Each structure stands twice: as structure tokens, then as C-alpha cells.
Amino acid sequence: MAEDSALLLDDLERDALSELVNIGVSRAAAALRSMVVDEVLLSVPSVSVVSRAEASRLIREYETGRLVAVHQSFRGDLKGRALLIFPETNSLELVRAVTGGDLPLEDIVDLEQEALSETGNIILNGCLGTIANMLHRSLHVSLPEILRGSSEQLLDSNGATDEDAAVLFLFINFTLRNRAVRGYIALLMDLPGLQALRTLLRLYIERMSDGTEAVHVEP
């Protein structure tokens, strides 16, 4: 696990990142609310720099069974991966929620892949897109793909990176008030990506603190 202080965020940067994540996730939650017509209850986002192995362990503290996830990678000024994760035993309940509850079970099973994909696409784009907008940058977000397995398998989908390498790990869990649906949003960024993020966070902090965010007036 990397504990290099040059790569960790300072308090103000950490605050700014939490703020961005909060706003991004709230946007995503509003979108989900609209799709499931139910209140979405969000945890406080946790932000940490850990190894990928540790990130998998953190997820496993919440869910010990098999998981299904919508995965989208993003690149551009920031690079990383975003996942919307559900316990596999629960996924049909989500599908039922987003299809409005008036479809027969066989249609729900047929649509599971699609419904998860589309839901994930909306939530992850909502979160990433909002963060990108606030940082005044743009991201290319990949098409959603469905992954199944353990938390280790979900976080290591391309097998290319070292599981001991440090990542910025953002993790939020949510439930629906009136349905037995619970899920997780996870964002991971490799440390080179974290450097780019620090730069953008500093620019964001400057804009927020000198009050020029809304309007730029030429002298």
C-alpha cells in the first residue's frame, strides 16, 4: 500500500473532492429516484488511497456473496474506472423497480442484463459527468459492461494492473426506502490519474475561493 505523502490529498483537496463526489452522487441518486420512483438513501462517500486488494476487502465487509456490477471506464483529463455494484441475489429486485413492476417474471429475467446496464449507465454517467462539469473538463466514458463474481474479480476486470498498487477509492452505498434494493458506487483512479486530479482540485478550490466561478468579467 502506498503511503507516499506527496500523492495523498491535503485536507482542502480532500474536502473539495468530497464536495464534488457528494454533488455527483446526489445527481446520480436523483436520476435513480426518478427511475425507481422511490427514495434513495445514500451513505456518506468514503474516500481513501488504498491498494486494490484492500478496496476489494472493504467491499467484502458489506457483501460476502457473489456480486454483479455495471462497469464503465473513463479517460480524458481523468482516467479510471467506475462501477455500480449489487449483490447478485438482489439484482432482479432492481430490475423490477426500474421496469415499473408491471412485467411478468420471465420478461424481468430476460431484461436483467439490459436493465442493469442502462441503470448503471445513467448513474455512473450522472456521477462522473457532474464531477467533470464542475472541474471544467470532459471525460470519455465507455459503454457499460456487466461483470459478475467476487469483489476481487470486479475490481480486476482487465487483469493488467497490480493488486497491490495504490488507487484512489471512492465508495458509496445506497438503499431504496421501500424496496429491498441495496447497491454501491465505486470509483477507482490509479495514482498517475490522482496527480491530474490534484491539479484540477486545486483549480476548483481557487475558483471557489476567489468567487470568480459564476462569471468572468473582463477588466
Next chain:
Amino acid sequence: MAYKVLVVDDSKLARMAVAKILRSLQPDWTPVEAANAEEAVAALAAAKPDVALLDFNMPGKDGLSLAADIHAAHPGMPVAVVSANIQTEIAVRARAAGAVFLAKPLTEQALGQFLEGARVQLARD
């Protein structure tokens, strides 16, 4: 006047959701579905829709390119790009391609406003 609405999205669920909202807003209008840009082009020729709703992020040609093509070939057709990708850049590019940008998930209110604008535009032309 009953219009035909081309709905282009690789997600069947998304097409279902749009068709459902369309049915409740304008029960006499007909959705024409296509899963990608290629099918959309075929549907434009065969069904001659009056309005188009295009998903942005699809395999193959994306919705923004398709919007630009439609705008060139059918300049009077009201077109909306519908996307989960709510980044500013996408909305700006949609407008540059002569289309309205609508965020996913599509609400009755958002689609209703767009369809009302489309109806007025089509009645005028």
C-alpha cells in the same frame, strides 16, 4: 395531428421507457424503434417519421453524428439527443448539430416540453 417518432437507442429498456412516456403524453402518436444508426437510417426511409429521439452513446455511429446527418437530410425535423452523459460538451455539440439535448432518465416533463415544441414546429412548416 398524429406524428411518428423515431426512437433510436441500443438499450431495449430505454426504448420501452420512451415509448411508455410517449403513449401517456401523445396516445395517437406512433413510436418507430431502431437499435442503432443503421436501423435508424432504414427507418427514416421506410417509415418517414416526423420527429427523432436519439441516444448518444451507441455502438457504431453515435447519436451526435446521426443527429448531424438527419439535420442535413431533413432540416425541418425536430431532433433530440437523449443521453445519460450529462456533460456540458455533449449538450453543446447537440445544439451545434441542430438538436435539443435531453438528459436520461427521460421524464414526462422533459419529453413533453420537447414534443410540444416539435408539434408547433411541424404545424408551422
